[in-house]
Amino acid sequence: MKLVLLSGGSGKRLWPLSNDSRSKQFLKVLEDKESNLQSMVQRVWNQISNVGLAESTVIATGKSQEDMIKSQLDNQAGLIIEPCRRDTFPAIALAASYVYSVKESDLDEVVAILPVDPYVDDAFFSRVKDLETAVQDSGADLALIGVTPTYPSSKYGYIVPTVSQSETDYLPVQRFTEKPSEAAASALIQDGALWNCGVFAFKLGYVISILEEKGLPTQYEELLKQYATLPKISFDYEVVEKTQNIVVLPYNGYWKDLGTWNTLTEEMATKQIGKGVISEDSENVHLINELDIPVTVLGGSNLVVAASPDGILVSDKEASPRIKELVGAFDNRPMYEERRWGWYKVLDYTKLEEDKEVLTKRIGVAAGKNLSYQLHDYRDEVWTIIKGEGEFILNDEIRTVKPGDVLQVQAGEKHAIRATTDLEIIEVQTGTQLIEEDIVRLYMTWEEIEENVLGVKRA
Template sequence: MNIILLSGGSGKRLWPLSNDIRSKQFIKIFKDEVGNYESMLQRVYRQIRTIDDGAAVTVATSKTQVSAIRNQLGDSVGISVEPCRRDTFPAIALATFYLHDVLGISAEEAVVVCPVDPYVSDEYFVALKELGHLAVQGDAKLVLMGVEPTYPSEKYGYIIPETKDEISKVQTFKEKPNAEIAAEYIEQGALWNGGVFAYQLKYVLQKAHELLDFTDYYDLYAKYETLEKISFDYAVVEQEKNIKVKRFNGSWKDLGTWNTLTEAMEEQAIGQAIMNEQCQNLHVLNELDVPVLCMGLKD
């Protein structure tokens, strides 16, 4: 299985915990199976290895994050370095050409692209393998993961499948709606767009050449700073007619907000912190109405 983990963002919605200097995916706030602290990146990578120890993992990231990735994952993981941030379509195109032109992976092979920061059970990565198998079959140009919605969220885009089968052709996509419209989408059988794509390399190799002016990976890298900032959803997914979606109804959280992050954490404080009865009436002072995470530092 070939996997591209998208890790270019800085998670500024979690400021000041996460910022350009210290991105959320590298902060060790979760515990592994033996009680050691691990980051989002380490957790996802460990889960991938649990399901498929032979998976070829490549992290698509900005050059400012390379040292952090090497420090946490070592040298066994591939890294597709973005010279600057240009959103997900340029990042995925560059990573795809990196796999093909630099690593020599066949254009007939499938790759699964997913975010680096989902908080999920291991069955999520079993589903990723199934997406890769579906992409190899070639019945659809793209295969997406659609997450079964638990409430009418305004934070996610929606995928409306043609049928209620586990695997279905996609009828249409809907951008992030308000709660009332989201509820209508869910009544129609809509799924949350989890930001996961599977395809044969040749599909994005061709799409990139159609939409961008370059010759190969090295030329694309050299011209990267001149590329338009555009998401993979807008540039590719919404233009493609031959797409399938696989339903995923397992545990899934997008840790992009303080609420979802603190819900996933096992502890209220990390490090040396003091919590007692003197800590009261904090809600009155918390004008933003967000959870407060306490991280202590050792002397």
């Protein structure tokens, strides 16, 4: 069985820690068994590894999340990179074409799809493995996992089986009900309905046949070229609702969607991350602070306080799901990002006269990692090394750098840096288009730079 994890999200529901580049699955606010902070994607990957599924798993994601996944999973996961953001049907179609034409899997191969961020026990992934048998034995086009509800919730969709018990491990599905009222949810639970957790499986040939019916390529490279023209539609609407023969495997274990601040803080092992103080008379308060200045909560109750370079949130926990409505109109660039080589924070951004802009960043490059050999068309840069040592290349000439060194890079000049030890840089950009897209990457790895940059001279 092949497993495809879907990693997307716009990063609004857990603002200000999440943004368009760092969605909720990448926030390091959970703890592992050694009490180290970990993200949802790191937690899920460890669980998948524990049940022996890691080698057959790929992650489907967008370009903006590629570096962060590589960094957090230490390049262990295979990736399918969507060239632009569409929806779950295009994403799953692309994944199916990849498994079919790149991995050359048989059409009878079972493919399981699940979100990259469920909060579950390890037993859940053992249940995921049961999907393969369910698809093969039932002859169904789709097999789903349904979670036994613990309370009537209006936040989740429900899977309604035709019967509540069966001699087999799976139940035929009668219909779906999307986010009913709590009263309706209670009636559904009485009838044996299950929470829809977004996990399902199919034989590869089923989705490949759908692509053929729609006149879409089944070859990965060809579908990739047409990806931007695919409709923005969910797999539920495009496929699940039109499929008649569906079965569901009940899962009677722990499952939770940590999609809002109030649900996420319920699973955090500590009430405070980062600088600050929560007074003793403050009850049920969580403080998550990514800034270098302290945040104090005095005499407050039932609050989540979150601070990052993207903004500051002070919210009643029950009201926190409404944050997406309020910040949906924000169109600011992400002020913090994790990359394959480390991280950066935007410290200041100013627009001057005559379309001139100034952007100041603090950049961290992990020991042994490097920024690509690159150039910019619209900006000049001044780098000040504030921590660590490394090697810096400018226009094919290499030199060592240390704290206090100031490096100037003009628009059009080729440059790269590699950290010998953990390296931190204050970067000041000036120009007319200070955007991440103003990068022409010549070589990505340091090995490529050493091999292809000829005439290297050490200053």
